[in-house]
Amino acid sequence: MSSVGSYLKKQRAKLSLSLNDVCEQTGITTTRLNRIERNQVNEPSPEVLKKLAVLYQIDLIYLYKLAGYMENVDVTGQIQPFINYEILDKEEREFIQNSIDFLAQKHFKTK
Structure with a gap:
């Protein structure tokens, strides 16, 4: 970071x-x-x-x-990262978080 x-x-x-x-x-x-x-x-x-x-x-x-x-x-x-976040189950949220982490790492590598 x-x-x-x-x-x-x-x-x-x-x-x-x-x-x-x-x-x-x-x-x-x-x-x-x-x-x-x-x-x-x-x-x-x-x-x-x-x-x-x-x-x-x-x-x-x-x-x-x-x-x-x-x-x-x-x-x-305290925050909801996107619309309809609350209707997803834990596994779906983890999948989305992993995708965000992947994209963020890709973003930081290009900086």
């Missing part, structure tokens, strides 16, 4: 945003964002991560988990 800083840097690059663009739209200083992206800030605040998640259009829960604010046990059972 990548660090929160490198993940945020990749997401910013995907959107072709400069540090100044992010500063203007979120109020997070370029110095602070640069330090976060270089992993020189141990735990970016949840408020900063929320602003970045909104601007970058990324999943906040994933970002919080990546930053160490949450773990899978904190959200397991």
Whole structure:
């Protein structure tokens, strides 16, 4: 799994945003964002991560988990990953999860 800083840097690059663009739209200083992206800030605040998640259009829960604010046990059972999830049995859910894991690994290998 990548660090929160490198993940945020990749997401910013995907959107072709400069540090100044992010500063203007979120109020997070370029110095602070640069330090976060270089992993020189141990735990970016949840408020900063929320602003970045909104601007970058990324999943906040994933970002919080990546930053160490949450773990899978904190959200397991609290979210439904897709429509009609609740009607599937355990075996069907595991099949879908395995498929998602396979695709995610493929995705991470291309990064």
